[in-house]
Amino acid sequence: MLVAIAVCPLAVPRWWEPNRHKLLVAAVLGVPVLALYLLRQPGALVRTAEEYVSFIVLLAGLYVITGGIRLRGDLEATPAVNTAFLAVGAGLASLIGTTGASMLLIRPLLQTNQERTRVRHTVVFFIFLVSNIGGMLTPLGDPPLFLGYLQGVPFTWTLRLLPHWLLMVVALLAVYAVWDAIEHRREPARALTRDRARTEPLRVHGGANAFALLGVVAAVATLGAPGRELAICALAAVSLWRTPRAIRRANGFTTYPIVEVAVLFLGIFLTMMPALELLRARGLELGVREPWQFFWATGALSSFLDNAPTYLVFLALGQALGRAGEGSVVGVAPAVLAGISVGAVAMGANTYIGNAPNFMVKAIAEEAKVRMPSFFGYLLYSGAILLPLFAVVTFVFF
Numbered sequence: 001m002l003v004a005i006a007v008c009p010l011a012v013p014r015w016w017e018p019n020r021h022k023l024l025v026a027a028v029l030g031v032p033v034l035a036l037y038l039l040r041q042p043g044a045l046v047r048t049a050e051e052y053v054s055f056i057v058l059l060a061g062l063y064v065i066t067g068g069i070r071l072r073g074d075l076e077a078t079p080a081v082n083t084a085f086l087a088v089g090a091g092l093a094s095l096i097g098t099t100g101a102s103m104l105l106i107r108p109l110l111q112t113n114q115e116r117t118r119v120r121h122t123v124v125f126f127i128f129l130v131s132n133i134g135g136m137l138t139p140l141g142d143p144p145l146f147l148g149y150l151q152g153v154p155f156t157w158t159l160r161l162l163p164h165w166l167l168m169v170v171a172l173l174a175v176y177a178v179w180d181a182i183e184h185r186r187e188p189a190r191a192l193t194r195d196r197a198r199t200e201p202l203r204v205h206g207g208a209n210a211f212a213l214l215g216v217v218a219a220v221a222t223l224g225a226p227g228r229e230l231a232i233c234a235l236a237a238v239s240l241w242r243t244p245r246a247i248r249r250a251n252g253f254t255t256y257p258i259v260e261v262a263v264l265f266l267g268i269f270l271t272m273m274p275a276l277e278l279l280r281a282r283g284l285e286l287g288v289r290e291p292w293q294f295f296w297a298t299g300a301l302s303s304f305l306d307n308a309p310t311y312l313v314f315l316a317l318g319q320a321l322g323r324a325g326e327g328s329v330v331g332v333a334p335a336v337l338a339g340i341s342v343g344a345v346a347m348g349a350n351t352y353i354g355n356a357p358n359f360m361v362k363a364i365a366e367e368a369k370v371r372m373p374s375f376f377g378y379l380l381y382s383g384a385i386l387l388p389l390f391a392v393v394t395f396v397f398f
Contacts, residue, residue: 001029001271002304005264005353006375019259026267033270044273051309052269054225055143056262059099059356061216061232066103067253068209068243073202077113077195079180082122083173085109086129090169093134094141096213097220102131102357104213107251108202110368115195118183120372123365124381125176129169131357132349136165136342140217142355144302144311144344151315152330153337155221160334164342164397171389206247212239257363261356268353272305276313283317292398294318295339299347299390303354311344339398346390350382351375 004025008016015021037045075081085105092101109126113119135141137158139149145158184192212235219231279301288297298314318332318340329337348355352362352375362372373381 001026001267002353004029010374010376019256019263022260022263023266026263026270030267030270033273037273044277048269048273050225052266054229055265055269055308055356057229057232058097058143058216058220059261059360060258061236062097062099062213063103063258063360064236065209065212065216065239066100067248067251068206068239069104069213070205070247070251071105071108071111071202072205072250073108073111073200074114074198075112075202076199077116077184079177079184081112082109082180083177085112086125086176087169087173089126089130090134090173093130094137094165096217097140098131098135098142098355099357099360100213100216101134102126102361105130106361106364107368110365110370114368115191115198116184116187117191118187119365119370121176121179121183121381123361123370123372124378125172125179127358127361128349128382128386129172129176131361132355133165133168133172133346136161136345140220142345142348143308145341146220147308147312148315148330148337148341151312154329157329157337158341161338161342164338164346164393167393167396168346168389171392172385175385205250206243209239209243212236252364252367254367256367257360260363261359264353264359265356268305272309275305276309279313279317283313284320288314288317289321290398291333291335291339292394293339294336295343295394295398296390297343298340299343299350302344302347303350307344307348307355311340314340314344335398342393342397346393347386349386350379352378 008025034045037048085108089101089105092104095101096104106123106126109122110119113122132142136145139145139153139155139158141158145153148158149155215235216232219228219235223231286297288294294314294317298310301310301313315330315332315337318336319330321333321336327334332340349358352358365372372378
């Protein structure tokens with residue numbers, strides 16, 4: 001499944017583009033696993049189906065509601081303005097989730113940069129900061145932290161990750177500011193002239209959807225399944241009903257990105273089941289014992305498998321170590337839990353499939369005619385920028 005996602009856009013781009021073809025690949029690869037679990041472990045299949053439905057309902061709800069909020073305007077796309085966009089997004093991600101912040105800000109950021117010719121790096125850093133690392137401070141920020149909260153991790157415990165968050169966010173913003181300043185100087189003069197001539201202040205349209213967004217946050221924080229999913233669906237339906245269609249048309253709102261995410265992650269959720277079973281059954285044989293090992297092991301798998309179930313597997317592995325002791329959290333040493341949490345959230349940025357908003361942002365950017373890197377091209381960005389940063393995080397904290 002992962003090879004198909006990486007290779008097909010390069011080898012057969014036109015064939016791969018329709019979502020029905022992605023569904024065909026997901027079905028062909030997922031059906032054998034589906035049959036195996038139907039015969040041998042139907043209960044595990046039901047649990048995975050419940051997780052998948054909750055996952056997609058939350059993403060779709062946030063996508064629909066934020067698609068009804070339009071920040072209209074066109075700021076001058078200077079390095080300072082773009083850096084401010086990323087900084088605000090990194091802060092919002094922990095409040096309304098990485099998906100909510102990504103869907104709210106990616107369109108106005110693309111609109112602000114529509115006159116520039118060099119935009120790819122801005123979207124890549126947006127994925128790093130807003131779609132992943134920014135959501136580290138609360139259980140609402142990223143799905144793995146919410147699953148940890150459901151397992152008994154105190155709601156405010158993740159605030160202890162503020163130093164980790166701050167180091168990574170400040171470092172990435174600094175690198176981006178320098179990078180964008182260089183790219184800005186390389187822009188054609190006519191593009192910069194057009195950018196300055198077309199500026200207008202940002203104005204909010206469809207602001208009532210902010211209350212629906214808060215409703216989703218409240219539902220996630222207070223309700224369990226299926227009430228949570230029903231509430232999110234109801235809020236999304238009200239948003240569709242009450243928001244003027246002109247706002248969504250102006251946002252370029254289509255169902256293509258969320259359908260693409262739903263189809264691809266259907267295949268991922270199915271085919272990752274045996275891999276996760278192997279980790280549960282034989283994870284201790286990996287020799288993962290220390291916080292830095294948990295950080296890298298959780299992060300490495302979160303880069304290619306969905307980071308939410310990966311978080312749960314390594315949480316169980318941390319509990320199996322038997323190092324609870326005084327000050328432990330859900331039977332896991334705090335340093336180990338920090339390694340698991342930071343690895344799952346931050347290293348979800350390593351690939352397009354590490355976290356669901358990554359693919360959604362990529363799809364929206366491509367619809368806006370931004371030439372995004374291929375699967376392997378994105379790996380070059382993350383390998384060159386993120387891996388050295390994660391090495392520093394390891395040295396400083398783990």
